[in-house]
Amino acid sequence: MIYFYRTILVTSIIVVTYVSIQPTSGENIILHLDKLLHFLTFFYLSWLSDKSFKKYSHVTIFFLLIFYGLSLEILQSFTLTRSPELFDFFSDLFGILAYFYLIPKLKLISK
DSSP states (O other): OHHHHHHHHHHHHHHHHHHHTSOOOOOOSSTTHHHHHHHHHHHHHHHHHHHHOTTSOHHHHHHHHHHHHHHHHHHHTTSSSOOOOHHHHHHHHHHHHHHHHHHHHHHHHHO
């Protein structure tokens, strides 16, 4: 089962990276929708990473995902229609933190 999660994680990272560097019109139909998408994406990636790499600590996964989020923002600086945004990075960070905050709470509920 762990290889299933790893396959989904790698696929998700490829898709997220691809989407993150695609041209955009810059218009948000819903105010701050992109921040919500950043939050949900990194919450999801945190879950997949946690399922994929049981032997690694949450701290290691946290820092790897932070590095990935920063890398995406840096990559966007090389595109014509995107730019790195500090609040996008904060949304990534909060998605990761929310996951690792909720994990112990959810495990207590499921007992």
